[in-house]
Amino acid sequence: MKKLTGLILAAAVSTAALSQALADDWFPYDAAKIEPPFAADGKSVDVSYEPLPKAEKAWNICVSFPHMKDAYWLGVGYGVAEEAARLGVKMNIVEAGGYTELAKQISQIEDCVASGAEAVVIGAISYDGLNNLVSEVAKKGIPVVDVINGIGSPDLTAKSLVSFEVMGSKTGEYLAGKHPAGSEEVEVAWFPGPAGAGWVEAAHKGFMEAVKGSAIKVLEPKFGDTGKEVQLKLVEDALQANPNVRYVAGTAVTAEAAQGLIRERGLQGKVDLLAFYMTPGVYEGIKRGFILAAPADSMVIQGRIAVDQAVRALEKKDFIKHVGPKIFVVDPENVNTVPQTNILPPDDYKPVFSVN
Template sequence: MRTLSALMLAAAVSTAALSQALAADWFPYDAAKVEPPFAADGKSEDVSYVPLEKASKPWNICVSFPHMKDAYWLGVGYGVAEEAARLGVKMNLVEAGGYTELNKQISQIEDCVASGAEAVVIGAISYDGLNNLVAEIRKKNIPVIDVINGISSPEVSAKSLVSFHTMGRSAGEYLAKKHPAGSEEVVVGWFPGPAGAGWVEAANTGFLEAVKGSAVKVLEPKYGDTGKEVQLKLVEDELQANPNIRYVAGTAVTAEAAQGLVRERGLEGKVDLLAFYMTPGVYEGIKRGFILAAPADSMVIQGRIAIDQAVRILEGKDYVKHVGPKIFVVDPDNVNNVPQTNILPPDDYKPVFSVN
């Protein structure tokens, strides 16, 4: 028993050491900051992001997500939990259950603040719907970090996100390059995500701008929550209504959910799948040849940066106010050369809702 206990302890120590080594290796990270911050027409400048080595005290940080129903938010959750542990701060994560649950997200954040949160990191359900809440939190001198989705309030303290306009545009440019003006027209079913979410509208605009003037014809956007059942039903209905669809493009959940449908209907090579952001399922789909391509926005790093920004603000240290990882497209040509841990959480990662 002593020998077994010793072995178990050694394994735990080595696992912890490995985790610390991996955490230390995430930076410096190629990123882009926006100047002036929060400006719609701000200019992107390349930066090398380096976080703090450690927090000066165990600050209490609340993190609010729309949901944890898909691997994308699991990846962001991995980032915030790992960075909180690396910096030595407390982190509590709440999730509202879906993009229809704005009131629940507001209530959860209010409870977080009432429970003593010293900073709040928000993955917003609505671009405009949290503005009054942000104003109330800022009156208490509590920093608010906007992560991933975008919040329109000018009162947020910092943004750790990429431009979903750029993400959508990158996906659209990929198709436009394959089907330039003058080539045979191809029809695209387009599934940008839940209506009203800031990231969805931005991606929709970028995608449509990129394919304009090419041989790519995009059907009317089909909006819906990023649950797999919702997205699968949308794709099924669209393929039924438009059997001439050549591409199904949209959220990562759309691409993941549609893989089985394409195979079941014998549409391999006739309907290709494209996502405008990366998840483990999309990454694996590209490697296996079931999904064509997706831009990578390194969601894990966005989560890490948000926690670092919160700590820097609490400690009165310099911080980059508006920043996100650099975007690049992953497809069959480069998928085997992209280190998975740079852009995704580890395989089989389980969500961590509290770091103490």
């Protein structure tokens, strides 16, 4: 049996050490289920998500992520570790090291199953590249839960995720609400991210559709890599070419990178920043008044729900097959009242790869 790469990158921690007082307080959580499940054109139905109080036994759950290199996946990891501890199950996280490592992700999941995993939760590197593996695992009677990224296989047990199209749409709706049809036209510089990426195209579509019919004029979208230097240059060029820009909206990196530029140029209050997803940097920017708003997809809760779905499937209990936290916009009005550990990992959180 091959070694489980990256399985024990941090010391295993006890359930008691992980289970914080707040862990019991995350539910019920406003969520949306998709009916019928897994359908591309499924209808969203509001639900209040309630996890199990405890698991019947210490099930062995394997969790596979593309990587744990940024705060987003750290947040998902925090969610799965905390929920495993709260439910009283064993959990191991393996991470492939990046989005180019599909073969490694497949190998790691195969190793998990060979070493006795009773359920698998997958943050997929590829939408279709894991389909054969999912089918093979499902044939063994092992539940497979798709978390965050999306997997195309019809053999999945459940999905815990949200739509980036909705994330883009929520951002557009927020602006359209401030500048409805009939009010004075305002210009928005829009930076969706790297051209061709599925999540970027989805967010772009949602944003553009949401501002239709409002007083928002979206300038020609500027696509580019989510490196800080690339995004900063794009914003600089857009402000230079369009002195009447009222908003800069785009990726979290765009908003984070543009904060200093806006301050340096004395444009605070004249040009506001928005991101279409949440990161610790964006959250801090909103708290400090440098970023106006961003929708939260509650990635921590997506991780928690995925573990609960896996346990429910193992225990043959009812579960929602396709569900995600309800997306809401965080802005100065609510930033101090939203529980941070629902939408982001705690400050200075160190990844926990094993729960016993």
